[in-house]
Amino acid sequence: MIAYLGLVLAGLGGGDPHAERSAWWALDQVIGVLAPFSVAALVSGILQGLVSPWGVLRHYWVVVKLVLTGLATGVLLLTLPEVRAGARLAAAGQPPALEGQLLHPAAGLVVLLVILGLSVFKPRGLTPAGQRHQRAHVKRPKESAREQ
Template sequence: MAHIAASMGWFGAIAASLALAVVALVANDPAVIGAVHRVLEPLGWAALVPFSLAALATGVVQSLVSPWGLIRHYWVLNKLVLNAFGVAVLLLYMQTLAGLARVAAAGDTVRPSLSPVLHAAAAIVLLLIALVLSVYKPRGITAWGYREPAGRAL
């Protein structure tokens, strides 16, 4: 349940970020664009980053204590790679959000940017792919899974 809660929290925070990014993209008022850019950074640090790290950590723990294992099945391994990639991109992208927030806070004119919309939309797609993998659990055991003795979850 902790993994599902963390993942849904991450999904919700991304959805909020996407909605705000779209508002900034279509707004004609520089004050609205600046306000959105000032909000995206704290939203990232307060919700996106903690939920993403919690989803990664709980997923790893859950896989290690379950029969699925961490690297035994392709669907679990793919979810791990997707999640780790998403967290890494998010942590790097937080620098961009900080830069946009600094420009907006300085009172400079902030132009609409497609970047926050694209990053949030890509993150939603990433989490939807992870969801599909979790629900359908495509068959396939990795080379490490074939080497593991029965009953041991690696």
């Protein structure tokens, strides 16, 4: 996202048509790399949740991370055709305005920072599914102690 944002700002910077065309080409290359990595982040997050003690739906912070990652991936994938079309127009010598591309990377960077913060601080709070899971695992050790 930082590279995406930097390219948009560089293309907007001086009003140079060559820089703007180059920025569109580079955005097309960057988003082509970001899209599969974004999908991989979503899939690996789900897989990690399935095998880790945090679970996928047990803690609110994990659910929020999953939702934010899914939304960010969705926006990125929806932006892909727009960037590809802009790069084609820029290659033909008629680059569209880059101002419309400024919101996506800026918001995406904020979302990534929120996801990072949730990963580091792991705020407390169990979902109803997490509470049921915790009650089920708390009862089992007590029952096994009575049997002995």
